[in-house]
Each structure stands twice: as structure tokens, then as C-alpha cells.
Amino acid sequence: MQTALKAAxxxxxxxxxxxxxxxxxxxGRVLAAGHHRGAGTYxxxxxxxxxxxAAGITDFSATKLYTTLEPCTHYGRQxxxxxxxxxxxxxxxxxxxxxxxxxGGGVExxxxxxxxxxxxxxxxxxxxxxxxxxxxVKEDRIFVTVxxxxxxxxxxxxxxxTSQWITSExxxxxxxxxxxxxxxxxxxxxxxxxxxxxLTARDERGALTPGQPLRAVMGRSEIPDLAxxxxxxxxxxxxxxxxxxxxxxxxxxxxxxxxxxxxxxxxLVEGGQSVLSAFFAADLVDEIFVYTAPLILGTGRASxxxxxxxxxxxxxxxxLDAADGGPTTIMNNDxxxxxxxxxxxxx
Amino acid sequence: MQTALKAAxxxxxxxxxxxxxxxxxxxGRVLAAGHHRGAGTYxxxxxxxxxxxAAGITDFSATKLYTTLEPCTHYGRQxxxxxxxxxxxxxxxxxxxxxxxxxGGGVExxxxxxxxxxxxxxxxxxxxxxxxxxxxVKEDRIFVTVxxxxxxxxxxxxxxxTSQWITSExxxxxxxxxxxxxxxxxxxxxxxxxxxxxLTARDERGALTPGQPLRAVMGRSEIPDLAxxxxxxxxxxxxxxxxxxxxxxxxxxxxxxxxxxxxxxxxLVEGGQSVLSAFFAADLVDEIFVYTAPLILGTGRASxxxxxxxxxxxxxxxxLDAADGGPTTIMNNDxxxxxxxxxxxxx
Numbered sequence: 001m002q003t004a005l006k007a008a009x010x011x012x013x014x015x016x017x018x019x020x021x022x023x024x025x026x027x028g029r030v031l032a033a034g035h036h037r038g039a040g041t042y043x044x045x046x047x048x049x050x051x052x053x054a055a056g057i058t059d060f061s062a063t064k065l066y067t068t069l070e071p072c073t074h075y076g077r078q079x080x081x082x083x084x085x086x087x088x089x090x091x092x093x094x095x096x097x098x099x100x101x102x103x104g105g106g107v108e109x110x111x112x113x114x115x116x117x118x119x120x121x122x123x124x125x126x127x128x129x130x131x132x133x134x135x136x137v138k139e140d141r142i143f144v145t146v147x148x149x150x151x152x153x154x155x156x157x158x159x160x161x162t163s164q165w166i167t168s169e170x171x172x173x174x175x176x177x178x179x180x181x182x183x184x185x186x187x188x189x190x191x192x193x194x195x196x197x198x199l200t201a202r203d204e205r206g207a208l209t210p211g212q213p214l215r216a217v218m219g220r221s222e223i224p225d226l227a228x229x230x231x232x233x234x235x236x237x238x239x240x241x242x243x244x245x246x247x248x249x250x251x252x253x254x255x256x257x258x259x260x261x262x263x264x265x266x267x268l269v270e271g272g273q274s275v276l277s278a279f280f281a282a283d284l285v286d287e288i289f290v291y292t293a294p295l296i297l298g299t300g301r302a303s304x305x306x307x308x309x310x311x312x313x314x315x316x317x318x319x320l321d322a323a324d325g326g327p328t329t330i331m332n333n334d335x336x337x338x339x340x341x342x343x344x345x346x347x
Numbered sequence: 348m349q350t351a352l353k354a355a356x357x358x359x360x361x362x363x364x365x366x367x368x369x370x371x372x373x374x375g376r377v378l379a380a381g382h383h384r385g386a387g388t389y390x391x392x393x394x395x396x397x398x399x400x401a402a403g404i405t406d407f408s409a410t411k412l413y414t415t416l417e418p419c420t421h422y423g424r425q426x427x428x429x430x431x432x433x434x435x436x437x438x439x440x441x442x443x444x445x446x447x448x449x450x451g452g453g454v455e456x457x458x459x460x461x462x463x464x465x466x467x468x469x470x471x472x473x474x475x476x477x478x479x480x481x482x483x484v485k486e487d488r489i490f491v492t493v494x495x496x497x498x499x500x501x502x503x504x505x506x507x508x509t510s511q512w513i514t515s516e517x518x519x520x521x522x523x524x525x526x527x528x529x530x531x532x533x534x535x536x537x538x539x540x541x542x543x544x545x546l547t548a549r550d551e552r553g554a555l556t557p558g559q560p561l562r563a564v565m566g567r568s569e570i571p572d573l574a575x576x577x578x579x580x581x582x583x584x585x586x587x588x589x590x591x592x593x594x595x596x597x598x599x600x601x602x603x604x605x606x607x608x609x610x611x612x613x614x615l616v617e618g619g620q621s622v623l624s625a626f627f628a629a630d631l632v633d634e635i636f637v638y639t640a641p642l643i644l645g646t647g648r649a650s651x652x653x654x655x656x657x658x659x660x661x662x663x664x665x666x667l668d669a670a671d672g673g674p675t676t677i678m679n680n681d682x683x684x685x686x687x688x689x690x691x692x693x694x
Contacts, residue, residue, distance in 0.1 A: 154501030162659035295662040298654035307645035312509035318641040
């Protein structure tokens with residue numbers, strides 16, 4: 001199960017949980033490993049079985065499947081993993097954590113078909129792996145990734161407002177890769193007025209990638225008619241204005257919004273200061289990428305402002321996230337720190 | 348020379364430059380490598396020769412020594428490297444950069460003794476390695492290391508002033524290791540009044556290490572009689588009050604101060620906001636360690652304030668420093684980023 005956990009952390013966080021699976025033979029030797037690469041791609045179990053098939057394995061009658069999360073029972077964008085396991089004829093499945101979402105119930109389904117199921121192997125670690133995704137599921141809200149792109153002294157613009165570019169091209173390309181796998185990008189009205197961003201996902205050559213995310217603007221102020229993010233189209237056609245300052249209300253509206261043929265389940269909140277601070281204040285940030293550029297401005301706009309914390313003991317605490325590239329990555333001369341909220345009771 | 352350069356970066360920055368040396372045989376095979384570990388320790392050449400001797404090498408008549416910096420001619424806390432090379436009988440020495448300090452002149456000394464000297468091998472890279480040390484030498488001032496210990500949003504205290512501890516114990520132990528190898532620690536009068544630090548170098552068990560650094564306080568305000576850093580002793584006995592707000596004046600006074608039997612040549616500036624900002628404003632920071640703790644405060648005291656930069660193009664720019672542990676180190680849950688000023692004209 002440790003091997004499966006390690007495989008799980010290769011994947012990216014988002015609408016779907018991190019999952020890793022390994023297939024072993026009767027002597028415990030690893031025959032194949034798999035992991036989930038994000039919404040719309042193979043689940044870990046299928047990824048693992050595909051690897052096994054590619055390696056020429058066709059007889060699964062003496063194998064065991066370890067998987068960090070209960071196999072799904074739901075035929076969504078991907079076939080139900082319980083069905084794949086049954087069809088392959090895997091007699092024993094060892095499961096880490098239960099799935100609290102509507103995809104759950106795999107343990108019972110497999111047992112009803114005669115599969116031997118060992119439940120709760122390294123349960124705590126397997127649950128911890130997706131503790132924040134579990135919470136988003138329980139709160140019935142979409143998963144929130146945040147990015148901060150700032151100087152060493154946490155400024156996002158100099159005193160005169162200049163801000164392009166504080167971070168390196170490598171960091172900005174990384175952001176575009178995140179944009180490619182979220183359902184929506186969210187910024188505040190002030191950011192639209194000040195920076196007039198396009199909010200598109202582009203590849204290394206600057207070309208638009210397929211399946212562009214929804215462009216969402218949050219706040220009570222109006223959006224300028226000529227704002228680039230509208231692309232000259234009326235609201236509802238690729239972009240939306242969430243007329244609220246409350247992040248939870250904004251998330252609820254996004255969850256009810258269909259985009260690219262499915263509801264929004266993962267949003268990247270990019271800025272600015274007020275919107276980001278509102279999400280941190282409400283403890284609605286599930287994942288953070290902090291890009292620190294090696295420069296100092298001294299004054300200028302800070303990346304964050306009041307989040308309702310007045311004393312150190314109340315600070316919002318995070319922990320380094322080993323998933324999706326690891327806790328720190330050097331991006332040209334910038335350092336990207338990957339964080340997730342500390343599990344409750346950890347501090 | 349690339350191998351020698353790599354060896355050089357193992358060492359710490361400070362009063363002395365980073366230097367690496369390797370000894371090769373007639374076929375170019377590396378027999379021994381050495382590097383400098385900071386003021387008061389073996390120079391790289393001696394470190395390399397000691398390794399060679401330890402490996403049983405006694406005949407140097409067919410060897411060549413590559414060294415990133417011109418060997419010293421000065422018998423200070425360590426014997427002159429030119430003498431060691433001559434005594435060992437090494438016939439050929441290949442040198443990267445010249446030494447701009449009073450220790451220079453090794454090329455001429457060696458040639459006058461009949462040693463073959465190749466000068467300027469990878470000179471640019473060897474000079475770049477110590478570009479900021481070279482500048483401090485040219486400006487005839489002491490080397491300045493700075494540490495920032497801050498939250499993700501660059502706060503050093505919460506709104507109510509609480510600040511102990513933002514960073515982890517591992518980060519604070521790392522700071523104590525830096526304190527052990529500087530000649531002086533500098534803070535502002537405001538830090539003394541607010542935090543009342545001891546400014547001592549302690550080991551992992553909390554015990555004082557031998558050869559404590561000078562405790563220096565900078566600023567026009569008075570120091571409270573009961574301040575811990577005085578240890579109940581009069582000024583001049585382990586501590587000094589620099590009655591100025593100008594960092595260069597403070598450095599000049601420190602340079603004229605004898606401590607532990609020699610003049611102050613390397614200072615660690617620890618805070619607070621005004622003192623650090625004054626050093627950054629004056630471009631007198633040669634090395635930075637930024638400890639980022641994974642927490643967010645939103646408001647509270649910022650690590651830095653106005654440094655005279657009003658627009659992005661004027662930002663103080665730094666570059667990741669591969670020396671002394673590398674550009675990033677995870678310290679428990681904190682991330683330490685190691686930086687040095689960008690060489691002029693690099694941006």
C-alpha cells in the first residue's frame with residue numbers, strides 16, 4: 001500500500017482525489033502500478049490494469065490489487081472500476097480509504113460479487129492523502145486551488161502599479177498548465193480593471209489549448225465592456241460575472257454552472273488581493289502554489305490583506321504538499337512552493 | 348576546473364571567498380579535491396593537499412593543481428598556500444580568478460619560484476562565484492548576510508505583535524549555525540525593545556557555542572539597561588551600540604572593532620524591518636536566507652518596508668545561490684531560499 005500511496009502522489013489535485021493502485025502476484029511482487037492523472041483521465045485502477053495488459057498479463061486469477069481509495073461504482077466520464085476489476089477476474093482487492101463521494105460503495109459491490117475485500121489498510125494515511133478533497137466533498141463544494149505570484153517581500157505590484165512580470169516565464173507557463181486542468185479561473189473585478197487579463201490557458205508556444213476553462217469574475221463592480229476576458233461575447237459564453245463578495249456564494253454559483261459539457265468542479269483562484277484574502281479568511285483554499293520571484297520591492301501592493309487573523313495562534317496553517325511535482329520546484333530563478341491546508345488537529 | 352568549481356560551492360559564504368581545488372595526475376585523473384569551509388579553516392589548496400596526503404600520496408612531481416582562486420601569499424590564520432604548493436613540489440598550477448584582496452599576488456610568487464602557472468582558466472565563472480565578495484573587497488567593507496524569517500505573506504509578526512515562533516525549530520537551528528560562523532550579529536534598537544533577543548549562538552541542545560559573535564545594535568534609540576543581549580555587562584564587552592541609521596557607517600564601525608582577537612569581517616543582519624530595509628536600500632546585502640513558514644497572517648508587521656523602489660524595473664534583484672547547501676532547503680515544514688545579488692548586467 002506504501003507503493004500505491006507513492007504512485008498516487010504523482011497525480012495532480014483537483015476535482016478528483018489522488019489515487020494510486022498496484023497489482024501484485026501471489027508472492028507479492030509488483031506486476032504493474034497506476035495512478036490517476038486528474039478529471040477525465042483513467043482512474044488509478046484502470047491505469048494499473050492497462051499497464052498490466054501492456055506488459056502481457058492476461059490471467060489475473062492469482063493477483064491482488066492494492067488501491068488507496070475504494071474503487072468507484074459509477075460510470076461517469078470513465079467506466080466503473082468495480083466493473084473493470086470484476087471483468088478482469090481479480091480475486092482480492094485491498095483498499096486504503098473509503099470514498100465519501102457519490103462514487104462510493106465499491107467495497108459492498110465487490111463483496112456482493114464474491115471478491116475478497118480487505119478494507120482500511122493504512123486507512124489513516126490514505127485518508128490524509130485527500131483530507132482536503134474529502135472535506136470539499138462533505139461540504140458539497142468545488143475544489144479550490146490558489147496561486148500567489150509574488151516578490152520575496154510578498155508584493156504583487158510595485159508602488160506605481162507595475163507588475164508585469166514579477167515572476168519568470170517558467171512560472172507563468174506552470175500556471176498555464178494548471179489553467180489547462182481546472183474547470184474555471186476566478187479573479188476579482190479589480191484585477192480585471194487593473195490588469196485586463198485574458199484568463200486563457202495557452203501552451204508553450206502561446207497557442208490556446210483545447211477545452212478552455214470558464215473565466216469567472218467575482219465582485220460587485222462592473223466589468224468594462226472591452227475587457228479582454230469577455231472576448232467580445234455576452235456573459236455566459238465562456239465567461240461569467242459572480243456579483244458577490246462572498247467566496248462560498250461564488251463557489252455555489254460556479255458549481256451550478258455547466259462548462260465544456262459538465263459542471264464546474266475545480267477552480268483556480270488567481271487574484272487579486274481582496275478575492276484571495278476572502279478565500280483564505282473563509283478557509284476555502286484547498287491547495288496553494290506560491291511562486292516567489294527573487295526580487296524585493298519594499299512597498300507596493302501586498303499579495304494578501306486582512307484575513308481575520310489578529311494573533312499568531314490564529315494563523316492559517318499549511319503544510320508542504322508532496323503531490324504533483326513535490327513541495328518545492330525551481331522555475332528558472334523563481335521558487336514554487338506547493339502547499340495544502342494542515343489536517344485538523346495536526347498543529 | 349569545473350570539478351574545482353563544484354567543490355568550491357560546498358563551502359559557506361562570508362569573510363573569505365568560496366574556493367575549490369583539485370589535484371590531478373599526468374593523465375588528468377583526480378587524485379584529491381578540497382574546498383574552503385570558512386574563515387579560520389583550511390584554505391581549499393591545503394584541504395586538497397591534506398586529502399592527497401591522507402590518501403598516501405607523497406610524490407607531487409607529476410601532478411597539477413587546479414584552483415578556482417589565486418593561491419594566497421599571506422600567512423594569516425592559515426599558512427600561505429603558495430608556500431604549501433612550493434614545499435609539496437607541485438610543478439603546475441592552473442588558476443581561475445585572481446584574488447583582489449591583500450592576499451593576492453600568488454601568480455607572481457609561484458612563477459618567480461619556477462612553478463608553471465596557467466592563469467584565467469574559466470576566469471569568468473570563477474570570478475562570478477565570488478562576485479559579491481569581490482565587490483565587498485573593492486568597497487573595503489565587511490561581508491553582509493541577511494536572514495528573513497517570515498510567513499508566506501512576508502509577515503514577521505501578527506497584528507497583536509506575537510511572533511514567537513513563526514518559523515520552525517529546524518529553521519532557527521539553521522540560523523544558529525550561521526551565527527556560529529559570523530563575527531557579529533546586528534539588529535535594530537526596535538528589535539531589542541520589542542523582542543529582547545539574546546543574540547547568542549547555541550547548539551542543538553541550547554548550549555552556547557565557543558567563540559560567540561559580537562552582538563551589535565544599530566539605531567539612535569537607547570538600549571534598555573536590562574536588555575538580555577548586554578548580559579549585564581558594559582558596552583564593549585561582547586556587545587556594541589552603533590548610534591547610526593546608516594548601514595555603511597555601521598559596517599565601517601564594525602570593521603574597526605576587534606572581537607575574538609580579530610576585526611569583524613562578516614556580519615549577520617537579523618532585523619528588524621527598518622534595519623533590513625536600510626541594508627537592502629543601500630544595496631549592502633551580499634547573501635540572503637529567506638525562511639518561509641507555511642502560514643498566513645494577512646496583517647501584522649511586514650518583513651520589509653520602503654527601500655526606495657517605486658517601479659518594477661528598479662526592483663532589487665537576486666539570484667538563487669547554489670553554494671552552502673543549495674538554493675532551497677526544506678527545514679521541517681519551512682522552505683529556506685538561499686539567494687545572492689544578481690551580478691551587474693545580468694538582467
